[in-house]
Amino acid sequence: MLDLLLGNLKVKIEDIVKDLGAEGVEVEFEIPKDKSMGDYSTNIAFRLTKVLRKNPNLIAFDIVSKLNKEDYKLEKIEVVNGFINFTFLSSYIHNLVFKILKEKENYGNLKVGEGEYYNVEFVSANPTGYLHIGHGRGAAYGDSLVRILKKAGYKVDSEYYINDGGNQIDNLAHSIYERYKELFGLEFALKDDYYHGPEIIEIAKKIKDKYEDKYLQSDYYFDFKRIGVDYLLAVLKKDLSDFNVTFDHWFSETSLYENKDVEKTIEYLNNHKFTYLEDGALWLKTSKYGDDKDRVLIKQDGSYTYLVPDIAYHHNKLNRGYTHLIDVFGTDHHGYVPRLKAAIEMIGGDSSLLDVELLQMVRVLEDGKEVKMSKRSGKAITLRDLIDDVGADALRYMYVSKALSTQMDLDLSLLKKNSNDNPVYYVQYAHARISSLFKTALDKGLKYKELQEFKTLDFAKSKDLVLKLLEYPEIIEEASTKRLPHRVTQYAYELANYLHSYYSEVKIITDSEVESNERLNLLKAVQIVLKDALSLIGVKAKDKM
């Protein structure tokens, strides 16, 4: 859409720039903060000062003198302080609304990701306890990112890596067993690295209800592992689905052992001389590829470190044909990134095949005081609690509206009290408001008809709203390529703001059927975009609040 508006202009200016003597400079447009400066502007003159050794203002005038505004549907071209400002003909801009009405939810679909096949892995919490508040942030971010990438034309799979092997699952089985003994009034002892949360007691109870004292007689280890993981995984899936988060793949760590991927990966690394033996352990030469030091793969006791299945896992992902991998980690794992990237370099030949998006920790406050969370100690604010208290829509909006680098403080008491102030309702209300207008129109016997052109609309009053609509594809491009879903929440809020503003200034449904219908055409386009933007962050659009 923006191409339609600015594409030819961009080409033309780039030609002019070339003629002026600067090769290969790309012209970029931006929307001025101050609306009186026009609809779009470019800072190209500034960027040419070095090459052309001239005052930016002079360069700008030079460029403008070679532009014919009629050729580009422009009403005005202006040079201000070196910036070149463009104002489009309102009639032309408004005609683009009908394009949105035609494209419907496909409006804003891009091709920037064409030919790419991404794998986005996120949450991947161990099935050793319930999901907590931090996982919620990763879930909201990852899921929104996937939706936005798809909108931008990428082929994308979302994936959850289930750590269903290793030490922590052993500890899970033992923890359940201790709780199980407790239920029979027997002596029990939870070690430090066992899991102390209430969910473990839940599982123990379920086992007792079903099997009674069977496991006091026979070996519990394998059964408890399976029962524990199955139970927790089921809860976790339910929580995520209630949070409107879905995964294309649930990838089990154990499967990497079963299909020999782990063996093959070790073999591969050995064959390519990426490993060496020292002190009875097998080491990986990660320091050769940017890591601080080499890392152990196989410990003295012959067991694998966590890194081994994880390399095998990424190896597996690359072998599945993805052109790029994205992992979403908490910053508490940021030290792990260099060794993982080193491993990617070894198995994929290029560490840039993987990008890790790091999300800052979420700190939880209750009445201003920090609540320390720890899965082992069992103290955690669960995602489930928050979904129940605040609602999935409000929660997702809140998570996504902040950049990942923000160290979030969540004050629970404040969050619950103020959940009605959540901006998500403002956006949803805008959508509902439009639905309501259509209902009113219908009640009044007005027949909505899709038009080809506006004849009565007051462009001066609707121009801001329309310009905001035209911005949408650009938002998608930015949110997808820079992986910033919060741009979408911002945009949705702004669009809602313009809608509310327009609504209070202009009466939509009047006695004139022609006028009313034209305004409804405009609002229909707004509604389409609002709904689509909300869907990208996993929030439902509502027809009634």
Add this chain to the structure above:
RNA sequence: GCGCCAAUAGCUCAAUUGGAUAGAGCAUUUGACUACGGAUCAAAAGGUUGGGGGUUCAAAUCCUCUUUGGCGCGCCA
């Protein structure tokens, strides 16, 4: 001690990745139609972008020093 990340209005956050007068929401103050939904609209006030130095036409953004906070620094996962 070393490394990574951050610090912007009273609070929670933005700032088109180096662009024009740093913007929103909440809170505060003021105003709005006997209207199609007031979960709204219009406006005021609020800032030495933690601090110092530098780079350039231009710095919240880049470099450097410094202060404060978060997170790492396992043959745990």
